[in-house]
Amino acid sequence: MRTFDLTPLYRSAIGFDRLANMIDSANRNEQQPSYPPYNIELLGENAYRITMAIAGFSKSELEIQSEEGNLTIKGAKEADTTERTYLYQGIAARNFERRFQLADHVKVVKATIENGLLHVDLVREIPEAMKPRQIEITD
Incomplete structure (x- = not known):
């Protein structure tokens, strides 16, 4: 599975911490049902x-x-x-x-x-x- 570095999103977006955290946690969760x-x-x-x-x-x-x-x-x-x-x-x-x-x-x-x-x-x-x-x- 690919991993994405979301550090630039945290740096340049204000108020989108929740969105970045959701993307990050979804990226880590490998047991997504299909x-x-x-x-x-x-x-x-x-x-x-x-x-x-x-x-x-x-x-x-x-x-x-x-x-x-x-x-x-x-x-x-x-x-x-x-x-x-x-x-x-x-x-x-x-x-x-x-x-x-x-x-x-x-x-x-x-x-x-x-x-x-x-x-x-x-x-x-x-x-x-x-x-x-x-x-x-x-x-």
């Missing part, structure tokens, strides 16, 4: 979508929770009591839990399932008090 596969898309300036391949999972077997800047997506398959003999089993039907850390002011808007893909739409809503504003210069 199931289920997912994409993160940028849909607009402040709109994002997480698309996760969840073939074989029904709506009732999924749980999506957003709490304090963390998004957790869990899939729990019900126990299959049917006796089966597989010649080849390539479709994973195991439980999973994926966690995503959301940036400030990002919230989950909706979640949909389409063609075996779970789509979770997110939007960043910056409060008016935090948006840039023009300051008038007085005499």
Whole structure:
């Protein structure tokens, strides 16, 4: 696995210590789960979508929770009591839990399932008090 030196980021960015620490800790964590596969898309300036391949999972077997800047997506398959003999089993039907850390002011808007893909739409809503504003210069 590659290692990245984040020292220049710490030196030149003010107030991004948390971001640099997150990148650094993610870089160190080599046991990242790879199931289920997912994409993160940028849909607009402040709109994002997480698309996760969840073939074989029904709506009732999924749980999506957003709490304090963390998004957790869990899939729990019900126990299959049917006796089966597989010649080849390539479709994973195991439980999973994926966690995503959301940036400030990002919230989950909706979640949909389409063609075996779970789509979770997110939007960043910056409060008016935090948006840039023009300051008038007085005499």
